[in-house]
Amino acid sequence: MMTPQQYGVGARLTLSVYSDHYVEVILDALGQADSSGLEIETNDVSTYIQGDEERILNYLRDVIAAAAATKIHIGANVLLSRGCPGELACELPAGSSAIGKDALTLPATGIRARADWSIYPLLDGGHDGEHMTSIYQAIDLAKRNGTYKASHHFATLLDGDLADVLATAASGWLIVGQTVQHVVTHLTISINSPTVITD
Amino acid sequence: MMTPQQYGVGARLTLSVYSDHYVEVILDALGQADSSGLEIETNDVSTYIQGDEERILNYLRDVIAAAAATKIHIGANVLLSRGCPGELACELPAGSSAIGKDALTLPATGIRARADWSIYPLLDGGHDGEHMTSIYQAIDLAKRNGTYKASHHFATLLDGDLADVLATAASGWLIVGQTVQHVVTHLTISINSPTVITD
Numbered sequence: 207m208m209t210p211q212q213y214g215v216g217a218r219l220t221l222s223v224y225s226d227h228y229v230e231v232i233l234d235a236l237g238q239a240d241s242s243g244l245e246i247e248t249n250d251v252s253t254y255i256q257g258d259e260e261r262i263l264n265y266l267r268d269v270i271a272a273a274a275a276t277k278i279h280i281g282a283n284v285l286l287s288r289g290c291p292g293e294l295a296c297e298l299p300a301g302s303s304a305i306g307k308d309a310l311t312l313p314a315t316g317i318r319a320r321a322d323w324s325i326y327p328l329l330d331g332g333h334d335g336e337h338m339t340s341i342y343q344a345i346d347l348a349k350r351n352g353t354y355k356a357s358h359h360f361a362t363l364l365d366g367d368l369a370d371v372l373a374t375a376a377s378g379w380l381i382v383g384q385t386v387q388h389v390v391t392h393l394t395i396s397i398n399s400p401t402v403i404t405d
Numbered sequence: 406m407m408t409p410q411q412y413g414v415g416a417r418l419t420l421s422v423y424s425d426h427y428v429e430v431i432l433d434a435l436g437q438a439d440s441s442g443l444e445i446e447t448n449d450v451s452t453y454i455q456g457d458e459e460r461i462l463n464y465l466r467d468v469i470a471a472a473a474a475t476k477i478h479i480g481a482n483v484l485l486s487r488g489c490p491g492e493l494a495c496e497l498p499a500g501s502s503a504i505g506k507d508a509l510t511l512p513a514t515g516i517r518a519r520a521d522w523s524i525y526p527l528l529d530g531g532h533d534g535e536h537m538t539s540i541y542q543a544i545d546l547a548k549r550n551g552t553y554k555a556s557h558h559f560a561t562l563l564d565g566d567l568a569d570v571l572a573t574a575a576s577g578w579l580i581v582g583q584t585v586q587h588v589v590t591h592l593t594i595s596i597n598s599p600t601v602i603t604d
């Protein structure tokens with residue numbers, strides 16, 4: 207049984223705070239979240255988070271929810287990756303077994319989030335290229351749980367409780383991960399935007 | 406000869422402004438940029454930009470540079486996609502010819518940017534899965550032009566003039582696009598950050 211670290215399970219997070227007080231909002235949000243069991247490294251562009259999938263998702267939920275609780279307009283970029291440990295090159299050979307999981311859920315936050323969601327199955331030899339079935343399973347999950355809002359160019363628009371938006375993207379990533387070794391998903395989340403929502 | 410629209414060439418941009426005055430900074434930046442020849446649609450999460458690659462990149466450069474010229478801490482998420490027109494499903498069949506281009510350059514801005522860069526060759530049937538050669542060509546370009554800074558988990562850190570950072574990511578996308586039909590690249594850009602840069 208491979209550990210999350212050996213399988214390259216991890217996230218990158220960039221939190222954007224549209225306020226003069228962004229430094230304290232970000233530090234407060236990071237300070238309130240429970241990082242136990244996670245490896246966390248922050249630089250000036252993003253924060254790297256490694257560990258078990260559920261722990262990573264709960265951490266992301268807690269950090270983003272804490273920032274959003276200020277009612278300030280918040281953005282969050284989330285990248286989730288699995289199946290390709292290492293840096294420039296994957297240390298796990300392509301064609302290793304795909305290790306996915308079932309859908310996960312997260313406790314509701316009461317905070318509405320909207321997000322562009324993209325998911326990338328990265329086939330790297332030894333596959334037949336058929337991955338649309340698993341992508342449609344992920345989109346179907348979003349349609350069933352009510353977070354699916356629209357299909358746009360290059361991204362699916364999700365809308366719902368922050369917890370459900372994060373859980374939908376993570377679940378899609380885990381489900382596609384059952385058949386594809388290296389899967390990456392990106393979320394561009396917007397919360398408390400003053401822009402009038404038209405779709 | 407396929408048009409950029411037919412081939413699905415386009416971008417999504419989310420501009421983050423870490424200031425109470427974010428609305429006017431974003432509107433000013435969008436207002437200053439030349440959008441001629443481009444199709445642009447904005448919602449509350451992101452802006453979709455479609456057109457010729459060089460026009461798209463010059464537009465992104467102009468919008469981000471205008472916001473950064475305020476000296477306010479700015480973030481920008483850029484997604485570039487090619488080879489998969491349509492929304493949820495690609496309207497161009499997988500296995501169509503890959504249409505890439507040579508590297509491009511953009512006029513310098515005098516603004517230093519740092520960015521997480523990821524590139525995803527999305528093989529969809531009819532390929533043999535060998536795409537690391539073209540990815541290494543893209544990374545080599547960054548190393549040669551001096552924007553390569555470090556390899557992190559899930560992303561390469563670029564550092565340099567905003568124009569060179571954008572041009573490097575776009576060039577990698579175009580070069581990989583010479584052999585892979587559907588290629589997506591993501592940039593998470595940070596400018597004017599007060600965080601001490603340690604790598």
